[in-house]
Amino acid sequence: MNRMGVVGCGVMGAGVAEIGAKGGCDVVVVDMFPEALEKAQARMAASLAKAEEKGKLGEPAANILARIRWSSDLADLADREFVTEVIRESLDDKVELIGRLDDILSDDAIIASNTSSIPIAQLAAASRIPGRVLGTHYFNPVPVMPLVEVVSAIQTDPSVADRTAEFCADVLGKKVIRAKDRSGFVVNAILVPYLLDAIRSLENGVASKEDIDEGMVSGCGMPMGPLTLCDMIGLDTMLLVSESLYAEHLEHRFAPPALLKRHVEAGMFGRKSGRGFYDYS
Numbered sequence: 001m002n003r004m005g006v007v008g009c010g011v012m013g014a015g016v017a018e019i020g021a022k023g024g025c026d027v028v029v030v031d032m033f034p035e036a037l038e039k040a041q042a043r044m045a046a047s048l049a050k051a052e053e054k055g056k057l058g059e060p061a062a063n064i065l066a067r068i069r070w071s072s073d074l075a076d077l078a079d080r081e082f083v084t085e086v087i088r089e090s091l092d093d094k095v096e097l098i099g100r101l102d103d104i105l106s107d108d109a110i111i112a113s114n115t116s117s118i119p120i121a122q123l124a125a126a127s128r129i130p131g132r133v134l135g136t137h138y139f140n141p142v143p144v145m146p147l148v149e150v151v152s153a154i155q156t157d158p159s160v161a162d163r164t165a166e167f168c169a170d171v172l173g174k175k176v177i178r179a180k181d182r183s184g185f186v187v188n189a190i191l192v193p194y195l196l197d198a199i200r201s202l203e204n205g206v207a208s209k210e211d212i213d214e215g216m217v218s219g220c221g222m223p224m225g226p227l228t229l230c231d232m233i234g235l236d237t238m239l240l241v242s243e244s245l246y247a248e249h250l251e252h253r254f255a256p257p258a259l260l261k262r263h264v265e266a267g268m269f270g271r272k273s274g275r276g277f278y279d280y281s
């Protein structure tokens with residue numbers, strides 16, 4: 001597989017497009033919002049410039065960028081072999097998109113979802129060829145974090161999962177783990193309760209946000225504190241993920257704390273909106 005498509009170019013989508021182009025693929029990125037495409041191009045150019053400066057690229061960043069086409073028309077994905085959807089975490093939006101991709105792509109193209117918490121079976125059920133749908137869950141920042149979880153739904157054709165795992169490892173340069181189709185897969189099912197506990201600690205007045213973060217960085221060797229990480233993931237995303245996990249498992253550890261909901265209602269989404277638990281303005 002060499003012709004890759006990416007739908008949705010927020011932070012995660014741009015990251016997936018970047019590793020695809022870095023791996024030598026011809027990449028088409030589609031987002032219906034022209035300003036999102038512009039932002040993603042700037043973000044990717046900065047990310048690649050940083051990698052180039054540190055000697056992390058095997059070729060000039062300009063060559064990598066030249067392998068990417070940017071579009072706001074889904075029809076430009078018609079000849080793609082491997083399409084990853086990285087749109088917002090909404091079942092309705094993803095189901096609608098998969099239906100539209102079905103009309104555009106050839107029958108042997110693979111549709112991968114970067115959902116972090118929606119069961120893949122629900123997405124596969126939206127396709128007229130459910131066997132071609134699976135999950136590929138990346139981690140933020142995608143060009144830096146080595147992992148991808150490859151998730152098969154009960155409908156996924158095993159050869160689609162095998163080809164995808166091989167592609168992620170050999171072309172995208174990722175470490176692959178296989179996960180069952182349970183909301184949260186392997187990593188978020190463990191990580192999200194930890195992050196929600198940090199929010200609950202803040203809510204309960206156990207310590208200041210700075211001290212909660214310092215505790216986990218200096219006490220446990222985490223690369224960043226949990227509240228800083230929540231701001232990086234996006235508090236709106238954190239809320240959607242925790243709601244999906246709670247709906248699936250019905251366990252208190254996945255329930256969104258009121259403080260998280262209040263931040264989202266206030267439009268404080270974290271780094272992307274300039275303010276979350278911390279102020280980035």
Ligand code: 3HC
Pocket residue numbers: 047048050051054056116138139140141143144145188191223224229233241
């Ligand atoms: N391509 C390749 N390498 C790159 C790169 C790029 N575009 N951009 C940066 N790098 C390299 C840098 O050269 C550097 O390498 P070095 O260590 O050999 O010098 C390395 O990546 C780290 O980059 P930075 O120096 O810019 O970053 P920091 O050292 O400040 O670390 C961080 C930043 C990587 C974000 C670190 O704080 C971290 O690991 N934080 C935790 C992130 C995390 O937990 N992510 C998962 C979130 S959960 C998720 O995404 C799932 C979702 O579903 C919720």
